[in-house]
Amino acid sequence: MAGNNPNSKPMNLTLRVWRQKNSQAAGTLETYQVKDISPEMSFLEMMDVLNEDLLRSGVDPIAFDHDCREGICGMCSLYINGRAHGPERGTTTCQLHMRKFSDGDTITIEPWRAGPFPILKDLCVDRSALDRIQQAGGYISVNTGGVPDANEIPIPKPIADKAFDAATCIQCGACVAACKNGSAMLFTSAKVSQLAMLPQGQVERKTRVENMVAQMDKEGFGACTNIGSCAAECPVGISLENIAMLNREYIGASFTSENV
Amino acid sequence: MILDSKIPEGPLAEKWDKHKFNVKLVNPANKRKYDIIVVGTGLAGASAAATLAELGYNVKAFCYQDSPRRAHSIAAQGGINAAKNYQNDGDSVYRLFYDTIKGGDYRAREANVYRLAQVSVNIIDQCVAQGVPFAREYGGLLANRSFGGAQVSRTFYARGQTGQQLLLGAYSALNRQIAYGKVKMYPRTEMLDLVMVDGKARGIITRHLITGKIESHSAHAVILATGGYGNVFYLSTNAMGSNATAAWRAYKKGAFFANPCFTQIHPTCIPVSGGYQSKLTLMSESLRNDGRVWVPKAVGDNRAPGQIPEDERDYFLERKYPSFGNLVPRDVASRNAKLACDEGRGVGTTKLAVYLDFADAIKREGLEKISQKYGNLFDMYAKITGENPYEQPMRIYPAVHYTMGGLWVDYNLMTTVPGLYATGECNFSDHGANRLGASALMQGLADGYFVIPYTIGDYLAQNPTTRIETSHPAFKEAEAAVRADVDKLLSINGSRTVDDFHKALGHIMWDYCGMARNAEGLQYAKQEIRKLREAFWSDVKILGTNEELNITLEKAGRVADFLELGELMVDDALNRNESCGGHFREEYQTPENEALRDDENYTYVAAWQYTGPNQPAVLHKEELKFENVKLTQRSYK
Numbered sequence: 001m002a003g004n005n006p007n008s009k010p011m012n013l014t015l016r017v018w019r020q021k022n023s024q025a026a027g028t029l030e031t032y033q034v035k036d037i038s039p040e041m042s043f044l045e046m047m048d049v050l051n052e053d054l055l056r057s058g059v060d061p062i063a064f065d066h067d068c069r070e071g072i073c074g075m076c077s078l079y080i081n082g083r084a085h086g087p088e089r090g091t092t093t094c095q096l097h098m099r100k101f102s103d104g105d106t107i108t109i110e111p112w113r114a115g116p117f118p119i120l121k122d123l124c125v126d127r128s129a130l131d132r133i134q135q136a137g138g139y140i141s142v143n144t145g146g147v148p149d150a151n152e153i154p155i156p157k158p159i160a161d162k163a164f165d166a167a168t169c170i171q172c173g174a175c176v177a178a179c180k181n182g183s184a185m186l187f188t189s190a191k192v193s194q195l196a197m198l199p200q201g202q203v204e205r206k207t208r209v210e211n212m213v214a215q216m217d218k219e220g221f222g223a224c225t226n227i228g229s230c231a232a233e234c235p236v237g238i239s240l241e242n243i244a245m246l247n248r249e250y251i252g253a254s255f256t257s258e259n260v
Numbered sequence: 261m262i263l264d265s266k267i268p269e270g271p272l273a274e275k276w277d278k279h280k281f282n283v284k285l286v287n288p289a290n291k292r293k294y295d296i297i298v299v300g301t302g303l304a305g306a307s308a309a310a311t312l313a314e315l316g317y318n319v320k321a322f323c324y325q326d327s328p329r330r331a332h333s334i335a336a337q338g339g340i341n342a343a344k345n346y347q348n349d350g351d352s353v354y355r356l357f358y359d360t361i362k363g364g365d366y367r368a369r370e371a372n373v374y375r376l377a378q379v380s381v382n383i384i385d386q387c388v389a390q391g392v393p394f395a396r397e398y399g400g401l402l403a404n405r406s407f408g409g410a411q412v413s414r415t416f417y418a419r420g421q422t423g424q425q426l427l428l429g430a431y432s433a434l435n436r437q438i439a440y441g442k443v444k445m446y447p448r449t450e451m452l453d454l455v456m457v458d459g460k461a462r463g464i465i466t467r468h469l470i471t472g473k474i475e476s477h478s479a480h481a482v483i484l485a486t487g488g489y490g491n492v493f494y495l496s497t498n499a500m501g502s503n504a505t506a507a508w509r510a511y512k513k514g515a516f517f518a519n520p521c522f523t524q525i526h527p528t529c530i531p532v533s534g535g536y537q538s539k540l541t542l543m544s545e546s547l548r549n550d551g552r553v554w555v556p557k558a559v560g561d562n563r564a565p566g567q568i569p570e571d572e573r574d575y576f577l578e579r580k581y582p583s584f585g586n587l588v589p590r591d592v593a594s595r596n597a598k599l600a601c602d603e604g605r606g607v608g609t610t611k612l613a614v615y616l617d618f619a620d621a622i623k624r625e626g627l628e629k630i631s632q633k634y635g636n637l638f639d640m641y642a643k644i645t646g647e648n649p650y651e652q653p654m655r656i657y658p659a660v661h662y663t664m665g666g667l668w669v670d671y672n673l674m675t676t677v678p679g680l681y682a683t684g685e686c687n688f689s690d691h692g693a694n695r696l697g698a699s700a701l702m703q704g705l706a707d708g709y710f711v712i713p714y715t716i717g718d719y720l721a722q723n724p725t726t727r728i729e730t731s732h733p734a735f736k737e738a739e740a741a742v743r744a745d746v747d748k749l750l751s752i753n754g755s756r757t758v759d760d761f762h763k764a765l766g767h768i769m770w771d772y773c774g775m776a777r778n779a780e781g782l783q784y785a786k787q788e789i790r791k792l793r794e795a796f797w798s799d800v801k802i803l804g805t806n807e808e809l810n811i812t813l814e815k816a817g818r819v820a821d822f823l824e825l826g827e828l829m830v831d832d833a834l835n836r837n838e839s840c841g842g843h844f845r846e847e848y849q850t851p852e853n854e855a856l857r858d859d860e861n862y863t864y865v866a867a868w869q870y871t872g873p874n875q876p877a878v879l880h881k882e883e884l885k886f887e888n889v890k891l892t893q894r895s896y897k
């Protein structure tokens with residue numbers, strides 16, 4: 001037990017978990033019980049405990065995506081009790097801890113649901129569409145070598161800080177899962193605004209926004225109707241201002257398009 | 261076999277430039293006739309893949325995550341070193357070189373380290389050009405901080421998320437080449453074997469983690485950039501999937517493994533809280549710039565930290581190392597935390613923790629300033645422990661963090677297998693027996709952006725462009741062997757889970773091959789690992805088939821390799837009858853409990869050669885020559 005909370009009691013929980021054998025199969029919610037869950041455990045450690053039990057009793061363990069378990073790689077992705085990454089604001093599933101739950105709770109665990117994110121198995125989905133949006137223009141076209149000294153490009157600190165904030169998106173896809181339209185605007189806008197704010201990003205500013213938005217549409221993500229559930233569920237606090245900026249960039253670009 | 265490190269002749273400062281001039285070049289029109297496989301898309305892999313594609317080579321890149329951007333480099337927090345001397349505080353290429361050699365306790369190659377320091381300055385330029393949002397001063401220029409053990413401010417950072425921002429820079433360069441069709445990206449694809457034809461690396465065998473499909477990929481050269489093997493300890497700051505499999509299978513095909521026992525145990529991690537624990541979280545070293553490390557003076561003092569008066573606290577690092585204080589190198593800080601806990605002065609309910617206290621810093625600089633510097637780390641700490649570090653000191657304890665050991669490479673980053681290269685954490689090259697903070701990011705990007713693009717050309721230029729089809733018998737044999745391994749794992753149908761074995765191995769490694777080692781313990785560990793390995797192969801429980809997303813099967817393959825690598829680490833630790841850097845043999849210490857090197861007998865790289873299943877590995881020595889730096893006992897007093 002950890003240092004802070006020696007009296008916190010272990011919990012017994014009921015889990016309803018989406019099980020689906022593969023992308024073709026139909027899925028269902030299955031019910032499992034877990035016992036003696038320490039409040040100090042992370043949510044995924046609780047899932048590990050369940051998986052060890054399942055494995056021992058000859059049941060296929062539940063597949064879910066995860067890797068760093070410190071809220072930065074963007075690989076974890078559960079829809080917990082109807083919320084992307086669960087009940088705690090500004091927190092990825094892997095950083096969610098069981099002290100947020102109570103003994104006797106029933107917890108429903110589902111995968112991200114969005115057309116462009118097909119389910120692969122159980123709780124794992126295919127988010128490669130997000131990579132393809134980045135490939136459409138989320139970069140500054142410089143080759144290795146032959147670039148100016150880093151301090152030849154001074155950038156005012158407030159702009160550098162804002163660009164940094166936009167650059168912290170972890171590409172988890174929670175914004176898409178949280179949006180009733182399945183829109184990827186928050187995600188796309190984060191990269192568009194990061195690069196639009198920086199002097200290095202000016203040269204390709206117009207084509208970048210056009211190409212990334214075109215790819216987003218091509219992948220089948222929905223339209224943005226300014227509901228804001230994306231930003232509310234974003235674990236790293238990517239701001240809606242980025243969407244406003246993307247819209248300005250896009251309109252600006254379409255007036256003077258270089259993509260002809 | 262004599263190990264030839266291929267260090268160029270001439271004065272230290274001129275070696276790399278001369279070498280770049282002397283290497284053979286591939287004619288631009290011929291580059292597209294060569295195919296290169298890059299396994300891994302962390303800083304080392306993504307930078308190499310993008311740069312090689314820019315040069316015109318055809319690149320195939322692989323990673324086990326669902327996106328190349330999720331490689332564990334993303335988790336690096338503190339920063340990246342570069343000898344820019346923007347702060348005018350006396351830094352230089354030579355000083356960064358010197359600090360790295362000394363920090364590594366004189367067990368790294370001078371020429372490699374010097375080159376690393378030289379190209380460090382280009383890395384920062386490159387990253388800024390890509391749009392990496394480094395921290396800046398109000399004047400708009402780049403900010404620096406001093407980091408773990410350095411007396412100059414040469415560390416560039418992006419809040420506490422430097423690895424993320426650097427990797428996203430490399431990922432964007434990679435994406436651009438994917439869009440151009442010069443890189444073909446294979447995510448969720450794990451390398452399971454290396455394929456050799458006529459004694460040269462010519463391809464790999466992979467398993468697709470969703471479909472289970474086992475496939476061959478052919479190329480003219482293969483680069484491994486698969487990261488470190490810290491997960492051999494089960495608990496570490498690595499990602500859950502971090503593994504040694506690619507490097508280990510290359511070892512079994514003839515690539516020597518160097519200094520496997522050199523592991524870095526990082527002093528500032530969140531302590532273990534229970535048996536269910538799946539990983540350990542690092543609290544960046546930068547915290548030691550402002551946090552003070554202490555334990556109660558008295559054994560068994562159970563009072564809450566706030567109730568322990570100043571004069572009953574032991575700020576042991578400040579006491580023992582007045583000139584470096586809380587900023588001593590990692591190995592020194594970790595060992596002293598362990599000593600304090602061994603004496604019974606640890607804190608928290610497990611007593612395996614020491615305090616890292618910000619009260620003085622908050623008093624001096626104000627809450628807001630501290631929160632600006634460390635806000636995200638404090639939040640992460642609060643999320644994990646439920647405690648508020650602004651109000652009470654953090655509890656920290658050392659955890660496995662980085663592996664200095666890895667595949668042996670020469671100056672060109674080529675392993676002992678022709679055409680097989682290793683870059684980033686998976687090679688052994690630049691950090692000796694202890695890595696300095698903020699130097700791994702530097703090394704990964706140096707290797708990928710600025711070294712391998714030159715050195716691989718030298719090799720390719722001397723090899724024909726002829727392609728080998730994957731129908732070649734060498735590929736078919738390797739595929740069949742991989743298939744047989746998978747079938748064997750699936751057929752055991754035993755009673756113990758993979759995690760169970762992995763945890764058991766982790767305990768052995770931590771207890772006997774961790775922060776302090778001795779011959780008796782290491783002998784015991786060797787026997788225990790063997791027993792565990794036998795038990796694994798007769799009693800592991802894996803369900804399902806190969807032809808599906810099978811999380812247990814994936815893990816089993818990795819743990820099988822850890823069970824072999826663990827034994828080699830123990831062999832290496834037993835062989836090295838000295839203490840140096842992160843390798844602390846209890847038999848070899850100074851009266852003040854500092855590491856006691858034996859330069860006369862151990863100034864060498866221990867490179868191990870595989871000789872067959874359950875056969876002892878054969879040791880080859882690469883003598884290290886220090887022509888520029890005088891070997892002294894490291895002193896941080």
Ligand SMILES: Cc1cc2nc3c(=O)[nH]c(=O)nc-3n(C[C@H](O)[C@H](O)[C@H](O)COP(=O)(O)OP(=O)(O)OC[C@H]3O[C@@H](n4cnc5c(N)ncnc54)[C@H](O)[C@@H]3O)c2cc1C
Binds near residue numbers: 323334451485704
């Ligand atoms: C928490 C943490 C904080 C750190 N902070 C710092 C810091 O502040 N400064 C610093 O300098 N260093 C830091 N380090 C160290 C540094 O981050 C790493 O050493 C470095 O990023 C490793 O980069 P890499 O490219 O070699 O490997 P990684 O980034 O680990 O990438 C490995 C790649 O290989 C792939 N891979 C692995 N095995 C296979 C396989 N069998 N088949 C296919 N693909 C495979 C993975 O998918 C991944 O793409 C930190 C490390 C950790 C863990």
Ligand code: SF4
Binds near residue numbers: 168171173186190230
């Ligand atoms: S914007 Fe937020 S929610 Fe969307 S992918 Fe990025 S980090 Fe995830």
Ligand code: FES
Binds near residue numbers: 065072
């Ligand atoms: S596992 Fe990496 S963000 Fe959750």
